[in-house]
Amino acid sequence: MQFSHISAEQGQWIASACSSADPSTVVAQVPEGYERYVRILHPALDEDDQLVNWGTVAQSRNHIITAADLFETVAGLDAQGDPVEEDAWVDTDLPLDQxxxxxxxxxxxxLIHGARPEQEYVVGLWAGYAFIEGGERIQIEQEPDPQLSDEENREAYQAALAEAQKPAFGPEILNAAPLELGGGYRNYHLFEADAQFLAHPLWAETVDGAQRQRPALAFPADRSWMLSTEPYDDCTLLGGPAALIEAVLENPGLETIEVGQFTRIGHSNEGR
Structure with a gap:
């Protein structure tokens, strides 16, 4: 498994293609021109931390899911997850952000079925994760050792905190300009990765454990398909060849809905 940092220029084609798109449309994230597009819907968690799909929520309210629906619309909630409809689904939080x-x-x-074993991919890691740069955003809890004095415990805590706050990446990444896709927070560090890393990402091992965040952007070298998951979104968007999108739609492990490139998510389904 391997990944290596690359210049943001490798993703500039996305910024160029999407810059003038209506920000609510699919092609504001995934460039236009692919044969078909699909939303892969992120499940929510119920009170027992079990995954709940959109279909279950929709069925409970007799709601028919459309390509443009946000999860809040399906569940009868507002953007903060509070009920706004009498029959709102209140047994779950908002969907996972990946x-x-x-x-x-x-x-x-x-996506990689049938690809050459040596195929390389470009993956984007959202630059907003605290572990990347470390620093004061990372805090720890540490129980005092009864065998140590107060001063020794303070010193031990400060040493542990300093270790936890070290950046996960080196200056060659931290000082490099990220790919900027607009909106202030849509900034990404780009890496070249193999298929194993793409499927099982491991960015770093920190005091908080393994950092296995799913790539926010991914595409093969030939750009035959591309996926995007923006921060805090309720779905992952994918554009690609018709046969590939059909295979994703037929994948029984995923909850999906086909969209058009100009579908305005969160608005009416006109233009699909």
Missing amino acids: LPEQQWQSLIDT
Whole structure:
């Protein structure tokens, strides 16, 4: 498994293609021109931390999901997750902001099926994760050692905190300009990766454990398909060849809905 940092120029084609698009449309994230597009819907968690798909929520309210629906619309909630409809689904939080690990792996298995073993991919990591730069955004808790004095415990805590706040990446990444896709927070560090890393990403091992965030952007070297998951979104968007999108739609491990390149997510379904 391997990944290596590359210049943001490798993703500039996305910025150039999407810069003039209506920000609510699919092609504001995934460039126009692909044969077909699909939304892979992120499940929510119920009170027992079990995955709940959109179809279950919709069925409970007799709601028919459309390509443009946000999860809040399906569940009868506002953007903060508070009920605004009498029959609102209140047994779950808002959806996860990335696909669960098994669903991500299932998606990638479909995307790379039949690809050359040596095929390389470009993956984008959202630059907003605290572990990347470390610093004061990272805090720790540490129980005092009864065998140590107060001063020794303070020193031990400060040493542990300093270790936790070290950046996960080196200056060659931290000092490089990220890919900027607009909106202030849509900034990404780009890496070249193999298929194994794409399916099982591991960016770093930190005091908080393994950092396995799913790539926010991914595409093969030939750009035959591209996926995008923006920060805090309720779905992952994918554009690609018709046969590939059909395979994703037929994947039983994923909840999907086909969209058009000009579908305005969160608005009417006109233009699909």
